[in-house]
Amino acid sequence: MALKAFSQEWMDAWLKSIQTSQEYKEIAKEWEGSVSIIVNPDPSKGIPDPVYMWTDYWHGEAKDFHYCDKAKAESANFVMSGDYIRWKQVAKKELDSTKALMQGKLKLKGDLTYVVKHVKTVNKVVDLLAALDTVFPDD
Amino acid sequence: MAYDQDLEFIYYGPTRVVFGVGSSREVEVEMSSLGCGRAVVMTDPGIIKAGLLDVVKDTLGKKCVGVFSDIPQDTGVGTVNRAADYAKECGADIIISLGGGSVIDTAKNVCIILKEGGRCEDWQGLGMLSGPVTPHIVIPTTAGTGSEVTFATVLFDETKGQKVLTNEMFNAPRVAILDPKMTEKLPPLLTAGTGMDAMCHAVEALHSLQHEPIADGLAIHAIRLLSRNLPACVDNGSDLVARGQVQIAALLAGWSFGNALVGIVHAMAHSIGAIARVPHGTANGILLPHCMNFNLEDAVEAYGMVAEGFGVRERGMDDLTAAKESVKAMKAFTKRIKHPQKLSEVGVKEADLPRASELCMSDGSILNNPKMVIDSSQVLEIYKKAF
Numbered sequence: 001m002a003l004k005a006f007s008q009e010w011m012d013a014w015l016k017s018i019q020t021s022q023e024y025k026e027i028a029k030e031w032e033g034s035v036s037i038i039v040n041p042d043p044s045k046g047i048p049d050p051v052y053m054w055t056d057y058w059h060g061e062a063k064d065f066h067y068c069d070k071a072k073a074e075s076a077n078f079v080m081s082g083d084y085i086r087w088k089q090v091a092k093k094e095l096d097s098t099k100a101l102m103q104g105k106l107k108l109k110g111d112l113t114y115v116v117k118h119v120k121t122v123n124k125v126v127d128l129l130a131a132l133d134t135v136f137p138d139d
Numbered sequence: 140m141a142y143d144q145d146l147e148f149i150y151y152g153p154t155r156v157v158f159g160v161g162s163s164r165e166v167e168v169e170m171s172s173l174g175c176g177r178a179v180v181m182t183d184p185g186i187i188k189a190g191l192l193d194v195v196k197d198t199l200g201k202k203c204v205g206v207f208s209d210i211p212q213d214t215g216v217g218t219v220n221r222a223a224d225y226a227k228e229c230g231a232d233i234i235i236s237l238g239g240g241s242v243i244d245t246a247k248n249v250c251i252i253l254k255e256g257g258r259c260e261d262w263q264g265l266g267m268l269s270g271p272v273t274p275h276i277v278i279p280t281t282a283g284t285g286s287e288v289t290f291a292t293v294l295f296d297e298t299k300g301q302k303v304l305t306n307e308m309f310n311a312p313r314v315a316i317l318d319p320k321m322t323e324k325l326p327p328l329l330t331a332g333t334g335m336d337a338m339c340h341a342v343e344a345l346h347s348l349q350h351e352p353i354a355d356g357l358a359i360h361a362i363r364l365l366s367r368n369l370p371a372c373v374d375n376g377s378d379l380v381a382r383g384q385v386q387i388a389a390l391l392a393g394w395s396f397g398n399a400l401v402g403i404v405h406a407m408a409h410s411i412g413a414i415a416r417v418p419h420g421t422a423n424g425i426l427l428p429h430c431m432n433f434n435l436e437d438a439v440e441a442y443g444m445v446a447e448g449f450g451v452r453e454r455g456m457d458d459l460t461a462a463k464e465s466v467k468a469m470k471a472f473t474k475r476i477k478h479p480q481k482l483s484e485v486g487v488k489e490a491d492l493p494r495a496s497e498l499c500m501s502d503g504s505i506l507n508n509p510k511m512v513i514d515s516s517q518v519l520e521i522y523k524k525a526f
Binding site: 079098099101102103104106107108109110111112113114116117119 | 148265266267299301303304306308348349400501502503505506507
């Protein structure tokens with residue numbers, strides 16, 4: 001059954017898929033740190049308020065995925081933000097996340113050199129997200 | 140030339156361009172048209188010594204409220220913070236940069252701090268600005284960096300020992316004033332090195348994974364102008380017609396790579412530059428033919444366009460042959476302009492190469508290279524060939 005995007009069940013499924021991926025464990029063995037995802041509100045698409053999601057990773061393990069408030073989201077090692085439509089494109093693999101950053105379609109606060117060095121980790125996390133059967137608010 | 144069916148891109152180039160011999164005297168008019176009245180000029184000691192600051196200061200008169208000139212080659216986070224403090228003390232409402240890439244990139248980051256507050260290190264990331272920054276007019280004194288029209292900057296991060304990129308749409312300068320007189324006194328070696336920076340921007344924009352038709356067109360014409368005019372500038376620095384054409388080429392290449400981005404040549408030049416302090420354009424110029432060889436099979440069409448720009452693509456020539464001709468032409472061109480050929484000629488030690496190869500893997504530019512770079516051993520191999 002398709003999971004509703006931005007629901008806790010959806011985040012739990014994403015977390016589980018990362019935790020059970022042997023390939024992820026190998027690729028991400030040097031990654032340390034939290035990444036928050038901020039989805040800008042878009043009432044016309046069913047996102048009336050900003051969505052703040054906290055994800056945390058440590059040496060090949062995915063630790064904790066949950067919703068949070070703005071202050072906590074902004075305290076993550078890496079803060080990625082953007083419009084709903086961009087996140088939907090990323091989650092459906094219609095938009096490459098690093099390309100989106102370079103084109104200004106998504107924003108990043110944090111050490112870009114670290115992200116570049118670990119770009120395979122980033123791509124794997126996105127791949128696993130895209131593999132989920134997801135229904136989006138405006139589908 | 141073919142583009143994928145799913146071609147999609149955003150082209151952005153908001154900078155107003157003023158060109159002409161003596162056009163630096165337009166700076167006061169341009170500043171007034173932006174509604175500004177208190178300018179701090181950012182420059183460096185070499186520019187002052189060459190007498191170029193006098194022209195700008197005379198034109199601005201009392202509207203020049205300060206000059207900050209303590210900007211080194213390979214500017215860094217600390218320099219930006221000191222410059223921003225100075226500009227705030229002066230009550231600047233506009234920054235005018237008079238210099239090369241380091242001066243311009245310092246000024247761009249100062250404009251962020253003046254508008255958004257904080258320190259330079261608070262603005263690490265991509266797309267973090269909330270709106271347009273403090274106005275910035277650029278008068279380049281080299282022809283290569285293209286920074287006068289891009290929204291990217293490169294800074295040396297002293298704590299990491301690495302060059303770091305910023306990419307902020309809102310940080311494009313408002314006005315670029317290209318005055319060929321401002322580059323007239325550049326010595327031949329610096330003319331060649333900065334010119335190869337522009338050449339490298341054009342080639343890298345063409346082979347970037349994010350290349351697109353507008354950026355491609357700008358890049359091809361930049362290569363055309365550089366191949367025809369840079370040798371004349373090296374031979375006779377007072378040739379203001381050639382100087383002007385090379386300035387325009389550098390600007391076109393800046394618009395091109397500012398949108399299409401760059402690849403492995405820049406990642407490698409940033410990395411070896413951070414370690415061995417090789418001037419950026421010189422590192423680019425040495426590495427470019429070697430990186431083109433590395434990329435060749437994945438950038439055949441792009442290098443076919445380089446061959447067109449150089450005028451070495453004969454009618455009916457297939458892409459692969461044209462691409463190979465472009466690499467030969469590039470190598471011959473660097474020799475023609477008496478550009479250094481090896482990293483060992485410009486102060487690099489063999490022991491620097493492994494560390495530079497590792498640093499290269501975390502440089503944002505490498506993401507756009509047409510041939511995927513899987514590990515640092517591939518980079519090391521190129522460095523060794525260029526050593």
